[in-house]
Amino acid sequence: MKPAKLFGRIAFYALVVAIVVFAVFPFYYAILTSVKSGQAMFEISYWPKSFDLANYIAVFREQPFALNLMNSIVVAVAVVAISLFLGVTAAYALGRINFRGRGVLLLTVLAVSMFPQVAVLSGMFELIRFFGIYNSLPGLVLSNLILTLPFTVWVLTTFMRELPKELEEAAFVDGATPWIVVRRVFLPLMWPALVTTGLLAFIAAWNEFLFALTFTLSNEMRTVPVAIALITGASQHELPWGNIMAASVIVTLPLVVLVLIFQRKIVSGLTAGAVKG
Amino acid sequence: MSGRSALTRARVRAAWSFLAPMLIVLALVAGWPLVRTIYFSFTNANLSDLSNVKFIGFENYLAVYDGEWAGLLADGYWWRAVANTIRFTIVSIALETFLGFVVALVLNAEFYGRGLVRAAVLIPWAIPTIVSAKMWGWMLHDQFGIINDLLMRLDLISAPIAWTADPNIAMWAVILVDVWKTTPFMALLILAGLQMLPGDIYEAAYIDGVSPIRVFFKVTLPLVWPAVMVAVIFRALDAMRIFDLIYVLTSNTRETASMSIYARQQLVDFQEVGMGSAASTLLFLVIALFTIIAIFVGKVKLGQES
Numbered sequence: 001m002k003p004a005k006l007f008g009r010i011a012f013y014a015l016v017v018a019i020v021v022f023a024v025f026p027f028y029y030a031i032l033t034s035v036k037s038g039q040a041m042f043e044i045s046y047w048p049k050s051f052d053l054a055n056y057i058a059v060f061r062e063q064p065f066a067l068n069l070m071n072s073i074v075v076a077v078a079v080v081a082i083s084l085f086l087g088v089t090a091a092y093a094l095g096r097i098n099f100r101g102r103g104v105l106l107l108t109v110l111a112v113s114m115f116p117q118v119a120v121l122s123g124m125f126e127l128i129r130f131f132g133i134y135n136s137l138p139g140l141v142l143s144n145l146i147l148t149l150p151f152t153v154w155v156l157t158t159f160m161r162e163l164p165k166e167l168e169e170a171a172f173v174d175g176a177t178p179w180i181v182v183r184r185v186f187l188p189l190m191w192p193a194l195v196t197t198g199l200l201a202f203i204a205a206w207n208e209f210l211f212a213l214t215f216t217l218s219n220e221m222r223t224v225p226v227a228i229a230l231i232t233g234a235s236q237h238e239l240p241w242g243n244i245m246a247a248s249v250i251v252t253l254p255l256v257v258l259v260l261i262f263q264r265k266i267v268s269g270l271t272a273g274a275v276k277g
Numbered sequence: 278m279s280g281r282s283a284l285t286r287a288r289v290r291a292a293w294s295f296l297a298p299m300l301i302v303l304a305l306v307a308g309w310p311l312v313r314t315i316y317f318s319f320t321n322a323n324l325s326d327l328s329n330v331k332f333i334g335f336e337n338y339l340a341v342y343d344g345e346w347a348g349l350l351a352d353g354y355w356w357r358a359v360a361n362t363i364r365f366t367i368v369s370i371a372l373e374t375f376l377g378f379v380v381a382l383v384l385n386a387e388f389y390g391r392g393l394v395r396a397a398v399l400i401p402w403a404i405p406t407i408v409s410a411k412m413w414g415w416m417l418h419d420q421f422g423i424i425n426d427l428l429m430r431l432d433l434i435s436a437p438i439a440w441t442a443d444p445n446i447a448m449w450a451v452i453l454v455d456v457w458k459t460t461p462f463m464a465l466l467i468l469a470g471l472q473m474l475p476g477d478i479y480e481a482a483y484i485d486g487v488s489p490i491r492v493f494f495k496v497t498l499p500l501v502w503p504a505v506m507v508a509v510i511f512r513a514l515d516a517m518r519i520f521d522l523i524y525v526l527t528s529n530t531r532e533t534a535s536m537s538i539y540a541r542q543q544l545v546d547f548q549e550v551g552m553g554s555a556a557s558t559l560l561f562l563v564i565a566l567f568t569i570i571a572i573f574v575g576k577v578k579l580g581q582e583s
Contacts, residue, residue, distance in 0.1 A: 016388070019380055020397045026457065027400055029423060030412045044426045082302075090299035093292035105296070112307045114568050116518035118540045119561035122317050122554045123310025125544075126327050146306040153299060172284070178291035207405040209521040210537075214545055225407040229525050241415050248408040259403035260396050267465050 027252065034245040041242050055246035062240075064220050065247060068227040072251075075137055075223060076205040079144045083201045084194060087152035092182050094153070095160030096168065106157065113150035117210045120146060128215055135217040143211040148201040155200075159193035160186065196265045203255060224251045311561070317554035324548035337555035349555050354531055358539040361448065365535065366516040369455045370509060376456065377463025377508075384464065385471045402461040410525035413454045417441055444532035451523055451533055455516075463508055470504030471497070510571045517564055536560045 033041070037052040059065045093099075094106060124143050133139035167189075168181045176184070212223045222230070228247050231240065259266060318337055320330040339348040349355050384395055401409065416423050417440035425437040440450045474497065482492045520537040527533040534542070540560060544553025 012383075012386070012388070015379075016383060016390075016394055019383060020394055022457070023397050023401055023461070026409070026412045026416060027404065029416060030408075033415065042421045044421065044423050046423075086299040086302055089295045093295040097288050097292040099289045099292050105300075109303070111568075112303060114514055114564060115307060115311065116537060116557070116560050116564055117520065118518070118537045118544075118553075118557045119314055120307060120310035121314070121541065121557060122322070122544055122550050123313030124306070125324075125550075126313055127305070127310055129327070142306060145302060146310075149299065149303055149306070178288065178295065182295075203403070207407070209407055209524075210541070214541070225405055225521075228411060229407050241418075241421075244411050245415065248411055252404050252408050255403045255405070256400055259399055263396060263399060266399075267469075 027256070030245045030248050030252075033241060034249050037242060055242035056250070058240075059243045059247045059250070062243065063227065063231070065224075065227060065250075067220055068222050068224050069250070071137060071140075071221065072206055072224040075140045075144065076202050078137075078141045079148055079205040080198050080201045082141070082145060083148040083152040084198055086149060087156045087197065088182065088187070088190065088194075090153045091156035091160045092178070092186060095157040106154075109150050109153050112146065113154070115146065117147075121210070121214060124211070125214065134215060135221050137221070139215045140208075140212055140223065143215060144205045144208055147204050147208060152197050152201055155197050156190070156193055159190065163189060192265065195262065196268065199258065199262055199266060203258075206251075206255065314554045314561075315558050317550050318558045320551050322550035322554070324545065324550050327550065330551075333551070337551045338559075349552065349559070354534070355539060355556065357531060358534045358536050361533060362517055362519070362535045365448065365452060365455070365519060366513055369452045369459070369516055370512050372452070372456045373460050373463045373512065374505065374509060376460045377467050378505075380460060380464035381467035381471055384468050398461045398464060400461075401458045404458070406458065406521040407525055409454055409458050410522050413450070413457070414441060414526055417450055441527050444530070447527045447530065447533045451526055454526060455519070455522060458522075459512065459515075463512065466508040466511075467501060467505055470501040473504075474500050513571075514564060514568065517567070518560065536563075 032045070032048055034055050035048070035051050035053065037050070037054040040050055094102060124146075128134050128139045128142065131139075131142075133142065163186070167185055171181050171185055207225060208223070209225045209229070212226045213229070216222050216226065219227070224247070228244060228251070231244050231247065317327075317330070319332055319334060321333050321336075322330040335348075337348055339346065339350045341347070380398060384391065384398070404412070415421075417425075419425065419437050419439040419442065422437075422440070424440070425434070428434045429437070438446060441447055478496055479492065482496065487495075518537050519535050520541070523533050523535050523538055536556065537560065540553050540556035542553075543549045543556060547553075
């Protein structure tokens with residue numbers, strides 16, 4: 001190999017290593033911190049020296065963290081289920097049937113995904129109080145739908161439109177109703193798209209912070225992001241960093257595993273939502 | 278053909294009944310709250326009692342009390358929040374686009390371990406914003422943070438820096454964390470654009486002996502630019518409404534407050550729903566205007582191409 005080419009190779013791999021270290025190091029360091037305890041917490045180390053699960057036990061003992069995890073799971077699963085149900089039915093109408101006003105409706109749905117969350121905050125507050133679901137999980141499910149519904153409808157519509165036209169025609173000739181066509185013909189074909197959009201909706205609901213912070217009051221009703229943000233120590237200047245890092249690792253690990261498993265699907269879902277949009 | 282048109286009519290009816298649930302929910306969680314927020318911005322509403330409000334016109338936006346200007350547009354902190362938001366949006370997106378390009382070009386090359394690198398790059402994107410804010414908050418800690426330790430070991434700084442507390446630096450800390458978290462998204466969108474480019478142009482350029490740098494600026498960049506612009510617009514819409522990261526990382530100080538932070542502070546902390554709604558409405562209008570301009574400019578460009 002010529003020296004210039006060798007130098008190019010080395011520079012390229014140095015860049016690759018730099019990218020990987022920059023991307024992964026903060027999470028690595030969070031794990032490293034979470035298994036330290038006592039005085040070791042305040043001695044900076046780059047490699048693991050001790051292993052102690054005290055922080056993980058403390059997180060569950062010092063606050064209702066198990067309950068917070070449960071809340072996050074319930075809210076995210078409910079949001080995904082509702083979004084997918086409403087998304088599939090709407091996507092059938094928007095993707096497979098020609099009717100006047102379809103373009104305007106699609107643009108409206110897209111416009112909602114541009115809404116800043118604070119723009120609906122006071123109106124949503126009033127709505128949640130009106131329904132009597134302030135400081136409760138249904139209130140969070142309701143408000144989270146504004147984040148997940150638009151892109152669910154959008155991505156599923158794009159997917160449905162690309163399925164061959166002959167699919168439903170045979171079924172209609174046999175006298176099937178639209179509802180049966182959606183359930184028997186389309187649903188079985190849509191699993192890849194449902195997994196992708198469901199996963200993206202789950203992540204959006206799992207990470208949501210502003211609504212969860214504003215529409216809950218008590219420790220027992222909080223979701224995980226709010227619980228982590230509000231972990232405090234004896235005084236304002238003594239944050240229990242070990243507990244915070246342990247909690248952070250607990251909520252992040254499932255997401256990282258999910259994302260690594262569904263890597264390709266997520267990438268295609270993101271690009272379908274953005275590039276084609 | 279009357280049978281077919283009857284079928285078509287039946288299908289259009291079915292379309293609306295399939296759409297109805299989604300449209301009702303969307304109107305309930307998006308349309309109605311937005312209308313109410315805009316309405317509240319013209320009232321003296323207070324969080325403790327939203328049923329008893331008085332219409333006060335534009336007083337939340339601008340008013341004169343005893344010869345002094347008052348209201349949102351006369352509030353220095355509001356303009357500070359606007360400036361912070363604009364600065365954050367422009368700087369973070371410029372950095373994310375540049376670094377996203379670098380990462381996308383690396384991932385587009387064939388090399389041993391590419392799949393692993395792609396997976397590693399996705400990790401920051403998968404981490405919840407609150408968690409990234411806390412993780413970086415710990416790394417940037419002034420006394421026990423690893424970043425200060427690293428920079429001092431490398432002799433780049435002589436004394437620890439209070440990254441998240443120093444008013445002059447805190448915004449840079451916010452930008453750093455946002456760049457870390459969002460560059461993967463940019464890189465993946467740019468990579469998708471790169472992978473759609475036809476290979477034969479590159480072969481031709483290679484045979485003609487054109488330098489790779491020239492190929493990048495003359496061929497690659499112009500061809501992926503539309504995809505990059507779409508990614509930039511999506512990121513800009515997101516950056517302008519930033520809330521979580523700033524709220525957690527720099528704990529609500531005025532030096533880094535964004536428009537969303539300002540609006541929520543008025544609305545919840547000060548209970549001034551009228552004032553907070555006015556700020557929210559302005560943010561909504563800014564984003565709507567930006568979107569319309571982006572769509573308009575995009576359309577005009579598309580027209581020229583075809």
